[in-house]
Amino acid sequence: xxxxxxxxxxxxxxxxxxxxxxxxxxxxxxxxxxxxxxxxxxxxxxxxxxxxxxxxxxxxxxxxxxxxxxxxxxxxxxxxxxxxxxxxxxxxxxxxxxxxxxxxxxxxxxxxxxxxxxxxxxxxxxxxxxxxxxxxxxxxxxxxxxxxxxxxxxxxx
Amino acid sequence: xxxxxxxxxxxxxxxxxxxxxxxxxxxxxxxxxxxxxxxxxxxxxxxxxxxxxxxxxxxxxxxxxxxxxxxxxxxxxxxxxxxxxxxxxxxxxxxxxxxxxxxxxxxxxxxxxxxxxxxxxxxxxxxxxxxxxxxxxxxxxxxxxxxxxxxxxxxxxxxxxxxxxxxxxxxxxxxxxxxxxxxxxxxxxxxxxxxxxxxxxxxxxxxxxxxxxxxxxxxxxxxxxxxxxxxxxxxxxxxxxxxxxxxxxxxxxxxxxxxxxxxxxxxxxxxxxxxxxxxxxxxxxxxxxxxxxxxxxxxxxxxxxxxxxxxxxxxxxxxxxxxxxxxxxxxxxxxxxxxxxxxxxxxxxxxxxxxxxxxxxxxxxxxxxxxxxxxxxxxxxxxxxxxxxxxxxxxxxxxxxxxxxxxxxxxxxxxxxxxxxxxxxxxxxxxxxxxxxxxxxxxxxxxxxxxxxxxxxxxxxxxxxxxxxxxxxxxxxxxxxxxxxxxxxxxxxxxxxxxxxxxxxxxxxxxxxxxxxxxxxxxxxxxxxxxxxxxxxxxxxxxxxxxxxxxxxxxxxxxxxxxxxxxxxxxxxxxxxxxxxxxxxxxxxxxxxxxxxxxxxxxxxxxxxxxxxxxxxxxxxxxxxxxxxxxxxxxxxxxxxxxxxxxxxxxxxxxxxxxxxxxxxxxxxxxxxxxxxxxxxxxxxxxxxxxxxxxxxxxxxxxxxxxxxxxxxxxxxxxxxxxxxxxxxxxxxxxxxxxxxxx
Numbered sequence: 001x002x003x004x005x006x007x008x009x010x011x012x013x014x015x016x017x018x019x020x021x022x023x024x025x026x027x028x029x030x031x032x033x034x035x036x037x038x039x040x041x042x043x044x045x046x047x048x049x050x051x052x053x054x055x056x057x058x059x060x061x062x063x064x065x066x067x068x069x070x071x072x073x074x075x076x077x078x079x080x081x082x083x084x085x086x087x088x089x090x091x092x093x094x095x096x097x098x099x100x101x102x103x104x105x106x107x108x109x110x111x112x113x114x115x116x117x118x119x120x121x122x123x124x125x126x127x128x129x130x131x132x133x134x135x136x137x138x139x140x141x142x143x144x145x146x147x148x149x150x151x152x153x154x155x156x157x
Numbered sequence: 158x159x160x161x162x163x164x165x166x167x168x169x170x171x172x173x174x175x176x177x178x179x180x181x182x183x184x185x186x187x188x189x190x191x192x193x194x195x196x197x198x199x200x201x202x203x204x205x206x207x208x209x210x211x212x213x214x215x216x217x218x219x220x221x222x223x224x225x226x227x228x229x230x231x232x233x234x235x236x237x238x239x240x241x242x243x244x245x246x247x248x249x250x251x252x253x254x255x256x257x258x259x260x261x262x263x264x265x266x267x268x269x270x271x272x273x274x275x276x277x278x279x280x281x282x283x284x285x286x287x288x289x290x291x292x293x294x295x296x297x298x299x300x301x302x303x304x305x306x307x308x309x310x311x312x313x314x315x316x317x318x319x320x321x322x323x324x325x326x327x328x329x330x331x332x333x334x335x336x337x338x339x340x341x342x343x344x345x346x347x348x349x350x351x352x353x354x355x356x357x358x359x360x361x362x363x364x365x366x367x368x369x370x371x372x373x374x375x376x377x378x379x380x381x382x383x384x385x386x387x388x389x390x391x392x393x394x395x396x397x398x399x400x401x402x403x404x405x406x407x408x409x410x411x412x413x414x415x416x417x418x419x420x421x422x423x424x425x426x427x428x429x430x431x432x433x434x435x436x437x438x439x440x441x442x443x444x445x446x447x448x449x450x451x452x453x454x455x456x457x458x459x460x461x462x463x464x465x466x467x468x469x470x471x472x473x474x475x476x477x478x479x480x481x482x483x484x485x486x487x488x489x490x491x492x493x494x495x496x497x498x499x500x501x502x503x504x505x506x507x508x509x510x511x512x513x514x515x516x517x518x519x520x521x522x523x524x525x526x527x528x529x530x531x532x533x534x535x536x537x538x539x540x541x542x543x544x545x546x547x548x549x550x551x552x553x554x555x556x557x558x559x560x561x562x563x564x565x566x567x568x569x570x571x572x573x574x575x576x577x578x579x580x581x582x583x584x585x586x587x588x589x590x591x592x593x594x595x596x597x598x599x600x601x602x603x604x605x606x607x608x609x610x611x612x613x614x615x616x617x618x619x620x621x622x623x624x625x626x627x628x629x630x631x632x633x634x635x636x637x638x639x640x641x642x643x644x645x646x647x648x649x650x651x652x653x654x655x656x657x658x659x660x661x662x663x664x665x666x667x668x669x670x671x672x673x674x675x676x677x678x679x680x681x682x683x684x685x686x687x688x689x690x691x692x693x694x695x696x697x698x699x700x701x702x703x704x705x706x707x708x709x710x711x712x713x714x715x716x717x718x719x720x721x722x723x724x725x726x727x728x729x730x731x732x733x734x735x736x737x738x739x740x741x742x743x744x745x746x747x748x749x750x751x752x753x754x755x756x757x758x759x760x761x762x763x764x765x766x767x768x769x770x771x772x773x774x775x776x777x778x779x780x781x782x783x784x785x786x787x788x789x790x791x792x793x794x795x796x797x798x799x800x801x802x803x804x805x806x807x808x809x810x811x812x813x814x815x816x817x818x819x820x821x822x823x824x825x826x827x828x829x830x831x832x833x834x835x836x837x838x839x840x841x842x843x844x845x846x847x848x849x850x851x852x853x854x855x856x857x858x859x860x861x862x863x864x865x866x867x868x869x870x871x872x873x874x875x876x877x878x879x880x881x882x883x884x885x886x887x888x889x890x891x892x893x894x895x896x897x898x899x900x
Contacts, residue, residue: 037657
């Protein structure tokens with residue numbers, strides 16, 4: 001029986017990542033995004049995907065990667081997460097690779113900081129190491145879910 | 158198998174309805190024990206349940222329903238009449254049947270027998286009969302509980318035949334019942350179908366999509382030069398609107414559905430509190446969207462509990478105060494300006510505003526020095542604050558006193574509002590305003606910087622236009638808070654850009670103030686532009702954005718872009734313009750308030766009467782409405798210009814050159830509608846310029862013309878002040894004399 005896992009790869013700020021392909025619904029380029037005032041900093045805005053309102057996640061920001069992504073030519077990986085759709089903004093989309101489960105190793109001890117908690121593991125593709133993202137923890141991160149303005153507003157009061 | 162599942166499903170649905178009916182009948186009978194129609198209806202309900210149980214082989218449930226049937230049978234035969242113990246036991250039986258039905262719904266089996274104590278209690282209430290009596294109604298006793306009742310269900314006629322032999326009058330109602338039931342059901346099923354709610358919700362979503370696509374198409378065709386396309390899209394437009402309306406209708410349910418459990422609820426409450434309450438239900442046919450109906454079901458029950466528990470007094474108290482011992486609880490529902498209003502009112506003790514305010518001070522909601530300045534109404538509203546209860550004894554009926562704030566939150570969540578009125582010693586009325594539907598709402602589209610937002614029309618009172626060069630003067634700052642003087646009142650202003658942290662002001666651009674209401678408090682929202690009103694489809698924002706402070710949802714605009722829908726209530730909270738916070742702020746800065754006393758200046762409507770003459774001012778207090786109409790709507794009555802207006806006839810007076818003839822081609826004219834002693838009159842003007850509020854406006858030169866008070870300088874222009882009184886009496890006088898000449 002084939003136990004291989006299909007992983008959709010992509011890169012953000014020159015680093016390589018992957019998400020399990022089962023979660024991926026589609027990949028869109030240059031989709032129009034409407035800003036949301038007072039939104040969590042990791043949420044870039046809202047997209048209209050065939051009549052559905054889908055939030056776009058600034059993956060670079062959530063992964064605490066440096067630099068600003070150029071909104072104009074970013075690619076959107078629309079994933080299905082617990083019945084709701086979410087768009088992940090990435091710089092570059094890669095191939096879909098198949099990986100044996102035993103090839104996925106736990107993230108190295110040397111990987112530290114906030115991004116570590118989003119990693120499900122590490123897998124190699126043609127000599128390059130890719131980080132497999134865990135969508136549950138990623139989307140539960142405070143940069144995605146907590147409205148920053150609300151926190152600052154309560155300080156004012 | 159499939160067939161059987163369907164049959165089981167319809168058994169569950171029907172039984173649920175039958176139980177509801179049974180429950181209502183039992184409660185009604187407890188008050189009027191000899192209502193034979195009610196008895197028959199109750200008997201019929203339980204009989205159907207029992208019969209179908211046999212068909213499916215649910216023996217345990219059958220045993221229980223049989224016991225209930227026996228009691229009701231005895232009542233039908235006059236051997237027994239409904240009293241409180243009977244009603245209670247029967248209602249407990251009904252509850253137990255519901256437990257069974259739930260189990261059947263989950264497992265497909267009826268499982269364990271009903272609690273023996275309940276069965277015994279029910280059996281104890283079945284009157285024992287002598288042999289003679291037993292013979293009179295054989296169907297009641299001769300059937301052992303476990304005997305399958307299949308024949309009764311499949312063919313009612315068989316049952317009747319069993320009962321034909323004894324020529325007693327008693328059995329005839331039963332004989333007739335099953336036939337009537339089946340006839341009624343057949344009649345009903347000819348014109349109605351049951352539809353899964355999930356399917357309706359799905360259809361509603363699809364229609365939402367259709368409405369969006371329609372909007373997009375209309376926007377697109379507006380720029381095209383293709384007559385056929387325009388035609389087709391117009392037809393699509395109409396069909397879509399009709400479809401949308403029709404589908405909305407299918408989702409409408411009468412509010413009676415939410416009320417059906419009240420008689421039972423009241424009976425339970427009466428038993429626990431020892432109070433007597435008569436329910437009065439009015440307007441049960443009033444319909445609203447089922448999702449809204451579901452949303453207010455629990456809040457309403459809470460209000461009913463509250464009214465009985467805290468409002469209505471004990472019979473002794475009531476007698477001592479000269480009221481009838483039995484309290485009245487009135488539930489009414491009616492349509493009012495696009496909303497459904499639901500009222501729960503009792504004739505109880507009313508609210509003690511002093512007690513409420515003492516309690517509010519205790520829990521730190523209000524400071525003593527603030528309390529003194531509050532009006533009665535404002536004091537009472539503190540019972541909607543979280544963590545508030547004035548009940549001297551916390552009872553298990555109304556929870557722990559955390560109720561009313563939850564009720565308010567729930568009602569506001571669906572875009573409704575709650576209001577309370579109370580007269581000490583006379584009673585309390587709670588008024589819920591609920592929107593008709595949630596899925597598609599009319600909204601005003603506004604722009605703030607580069608972004609569009611949708612403002613629900615329900616919250617919008619008016620829009621005020623402020624010219625760029627008047628911004629500084631008209632919008633004042635009181636201790637960092639923006640305010641605008643709206644017809645002599647202070648309107649707190651919220652600048653959308655700074656609230657939303659959207660960046661800097663576009664300086665020297667015209668601005669619009671949206672006057673919005675939330676929680677009975679008005680505030681103004683400063684935006685850059687006002688676009689259009691549109692029917693928008695409300696879409697949820699999703700989990701990630703659920704705790705955003707200002708938006709109720711999003712919608713898709715005609716050009717396919719997303720626009721956010723403002724949640725006016727929470728925006729007001731977020732900006733701190735709601736009642737209490739604003740009160741606090743004002744009280745904290747008493748000096749500021751004194752330093753800038755608000756002069757009650759008269760406001761004027763600036764108009765341009767016609768192309769040639771200059772500006773005129775009409776006192777705003779004399780204006781009821783402004784209208785724009787096309788000149789082809791003008792008709793003539795006794796040689797005078799009139800239009801049909803709001804179901805009546807509105808005479809028109811031309812402010813400018815009175816001899817000016819009506820232009821033959823179609824033209825838009827503006828009308829200032831004014832109330833007079835003899836009804837409303839419309840002043841026709843060429844243009845409406847602005848509304849100004851200027852206390853320095855004074856007449857500097859007295860008039861030479863009739864109908865004009867004089868001239869003064871307003872906004873740097875010489876302006877005629879219109880003498881409405883003179884104008885009207887002159888007009889009226891003429892009218893009169895013409896009339897009398899004519900007759």
